[in-house]
Amino acid sequence: MNEPDFRLLPTDELLAAVVGDVLEIRVLENAMMHKIAELEHRGAAAELGYKNLPQVLRHAVRWDLKTARQWHERARLLSREITPTGTRLDPELPVTADAVAEGALSGEHITAVAEVMKDLPPEAEQPVVEFAREHEPSAVRSFGKELAYRLHQQDAEPREPEPKRPTNQLRLRWTDDQLEVWAKLDKVTGAKFEAMIDPLAKPRPDTADEGPDLRFRAEREGDAFADLIDMMARADQLPEHGGEPARRLACNAGVIPIVLGSRSEQTNIGRKSRTFPAAIRRLLVARDKGCAFPGCTRPPKHCDAHHIRHWADGGDTSVDNAVLLCRHHHTLIHHSGWQVTMVANIPIFTKPTWLDPNRTPQRNLLHAV
Structure with a gap:
């Protein structure tokens, strides 16, 4: 069968042919996503000895793992599941699934709709998909952000949160022969603590015998904290500790x-x-x-x-x-x-x-x- 000479087609017919091909490709891709979803449902990865289905697809069709994961995720969003009792469950994005089946949306459209729907209620999927039918994926993302902003503008004004009283927290935990210390201090207490630690944490002066101080900052500050503890212990203000x-x-x-x-x-x-x-x-x-x-x-x-x-x-x-x-x-x-x-x-x-x-x-x- 001879290939048609596209050079002989008028521009409008050539462009219409491209649009038709894209439509057919999208319909074929939709069928392929349903096959991928079925592979997931029947546990094909474990059956074939793989960790997960994207790894299977990576080897089967030589996709990069990122591409395989995208196809797998899109298939999950559009698939209809049947429970063990025979109940038919709608896909996570049912309006999107119908549009994809018609060949109206691409894989990138699916990803864009899924992203914007994270910040929108389920009923917003219909206007988002209608917009996606006429616009590219990047425009869908912008439309979704604007729609989310408008919907949130209609929400009741949140009450001004009660100001939280600053608290000081300290947690101690022994691990082997070391004590792990975690602290969260209010602004004033933190500033006082920092003022005490900073002078002690400065690098030691270079000496002919020891050279420069090679400790990392965290080590210097840890040693400074230990010095501070020693100074407090010498102040005769702490109770005796056994051992x-x-x-x-x-x-x-x-x-x-x-x-x-x-x-x-x-x-x-x-x-x-x-x-x-x-x-x-x-x-x-x-x-x-x-x-x-x-x-x-x-x-x-x-x-x-x-x-x-x-x-x-x-x-x-x-x-x-x-x-x-x-x-x-x-x-x-x-x-x-x-x-x-x-x-x-x-x-x-x-x-x-x-x-x-x-x-x-x-x-x-x-x-x-």
Whole structure:
């Protein structure tokens, strides 16, 4: 059979032929969507060993998965289901289904109508489809938005919601060996908390030994939060909490022989308590003036009192067996080869051998003036 020579057709007849072909294609596509819906209803994907029907279509007709999902969704919107009792259910978009069966709407029209109907009542489908019969899908979307706006304009004015009283919320949850903290603070409380955290969360100054502070912001703010907790705990405003965690926490807590200094302040309370009392802390602040680690500028309020000879190893809670360290350097001393000793009432630090084979003694000169 010879192909007709379209070049011989007048323009109006050629255009009419294109319109006719589109109509036939849409009718054929409608039949195909009903076949896809039937495949879904009978569970063809599981029967064929696939996860879902779009995956089947992807391989069967070499569609991209996105295209397969579009066809599957359009078929779902237009299909009529029959329940196990024989009841016939209308499709989700019944007016659209009828128009598609006539060849009046394309697949893109179906998608556009489905989108706008999410914001419209079911009775609005009729005017939307009537508009779609005469316009392209993008215009259908605009029409749907305008129709939704007009319908919502007719709704009663919503009552002004009662202003909610700001509330502060806190949730704590242990996961393994860490405590997860979630908080939601009102504006004033949040601003106060931020003002306390920000100074503590600044990057540590560069030093020759440690270089720049490589912590992420979240890590710096987490450490700052921990510093804030330590500061509050040192304020003697919190009740005692039972339990004795690991060695690093053991720097801070137990009682008795008491040795008094020249101003009758306690300088040594022996082994009875591992917590440094306020009197010893005042003497440490006067002596160290902040974190004693070489090059650190953290002030006393950001520091813990650290047992030079660990409490767990028999060390006393005394001025001579203590040094002020910020949280970062307190952790470093406990978990690395750094060591600290007292020489002539001055804390002296030595590096690990891998960092300095000669282990040259160092002190913090920033607080010496």
